[in-house]
Every structure is written in C-alpha cells, then in structure tokens.
Amino acid sequence: MSTINWFPGHMAKAIRQMEENIHLVDIVFELVDARIPASSRNPEVARIAQNKPHLVILTKKDLADPQQTTAWLNYYRQQHQPAIAIDSRANVTPKQITKIALDILADKLAAEQAKGLKERPMRAMTVGVPNVGKSTLLNHLVQRKAAQVGDTPGVTKGQQWLRSSKHLELLDTPGILWPKFKDQITAQKLALTGAIKEKLYAKDDVALYALSFFRQYHPQALQERYHLGQEDLTLSDVDLLLKITAKVGMRDDYERASERLILDARRKKLGGFTLDRAPVAGEPIE
C-alpha cells in the first residue's frame, strides 16, 4: 500500500498564521466532515487553539449516516463540547450560528460589558481540512460570494476577515492538514471523503478500504449498487473489487472501477455513511 501524505508549504504557512492570529479571536469554528468527525479533526488546531472556546460544526451531514450523526452529537454533549451538524449548502443561517456563538461566549461578553467596555462583534476563526465545506458555509454567513467554492480540495489559499453581521466577524483560513497522519487508515478516510488531492493517493488502495467498510456496515448498499449476490460478499476485498470491475463493464481496468466506487460513495450512491463510528461510552474513539 502506498503512503499518503499531503502537507505542502501553503498549509505550513497557514498553521503559522493561525498561531499568529489566534489571540485576535474569541472562538474557533472547527469544521469537521460528518462522515469522519474524528479523522478530520486537525491535531494542529487542537494544539494552537486549546485555550479558546470551540464550536464543532459537522458539515455534509446530508452525506453521513443520520444515526451516527445523532450519536456523535450526543457524544459531544456528554463531553460538554458545543457541536452542530449542518448541510452547508442548505440548512444554515447566520442568525443560527450567531446565536450559538453568543451563548458560548455569553459570560465573556457580559464580563466585558460589566467593565464598561464598548459592545463589539465576536471574532471567530474558521478552520477545517480541505474541501470540508468552509467556503460554502462562510458564503452563507456573509450572504455573498466572498470565498471561492470548488469540489476539489485546496481551493482556498489565504486568510481573510469577513463580516457576517454587527455581531460576528470571521477569519477564514485555508483548508489544512497536518505533517503526519496518525495512521494510514486516517489517510484513507480523508482520501475517500475528498480531503486529499486526487493525484496523491492510489485509487485502488482507497477503493479497497471503502469495500471493507461498506461490506461490514452497508453490505446491502454494495449488493444493490453493483448487482452482487450474497456469496460475492464472502470474497476477499481484492476479489470483490475485481468482481465489481467486471460488473460495471470495465473488464480488468480495476483502477477505473476504483475511481467509480470512490465517486459513487461520495455522491451518496451507496447511501449516507460515517467512517468514524461514534464513540460508545467508556470505549476509545475508533
């Protein structure tokens, strides 16, 4: 299996800028992908922003397994970590996010006013892995096309301040990863959900990972999508990939079939899915 890593200069620079600017903000809006709430949390963000209040925003909830999303939100609640799940393209309004942030910062803002300080907007730093949906959310929050949206990772390159309302200002940052992934499963999950530049991973490796996941958690979706029999699910992952390659009419071009499988998963042709299972009380996060 080839090793996946993606930490170009602009991400290292973005991390340095985060370190420089963290003192300017009241709160961090940490966007994570609802399909991989653990694997898309950046350890560098945890390090840099450890003393700041956080709002965890699970994006792309429309692509995730709804039961798992509910379980993740319950988990955050138990941890006293404010969190919401959204479809960045649809169900989110500036008022909603502002209200949540105001609630989180209520004590701090009240203390400032008690000291006679002038009322001021809250300042939030928005962070997240590439392609997580940050620009889409920000454009909703500022109600104009301020950040460039694209379906490939790494579209946003620099930092910029944006004004949502008189209550909320946002510091946009580029999508960032970190120098070394904990393990290659984390990397496969990031690749499958679209956070890693396409040229940097072997599609068949990611497809094999996807197959092992869907076989375990959504076997019926695989069967229906690729017209597989019950016995096909007992094949090894490699043989199953070869079977699917034949079923989608690509003969022995399993590279192209791998690409098809990855796109099918991303486009929800295999249903909503969550690769990081929500933690069960007392057990470590998978």
Ligand SMILES: Nc1nc2c(ncn2[C@@H]2O[C@H](COP(=O)(O)OP(=O)(O)OP(=O)(O)O)[C@@H](O)[C@H]2O)c(=O)[nH]1
């Ligand atoms: N289904 C779904 N798609 C989304 C959602 N949010 C964003 N997208 C899509 O995901 C892709 C990436 O969105 P962006 O907003 O450009 O992501 P970004 O985090 O700014 O990306 P970078 O520029 O790489 O940092 C686009 O094709 C969006 O339309 C969501 O909640 N649900």
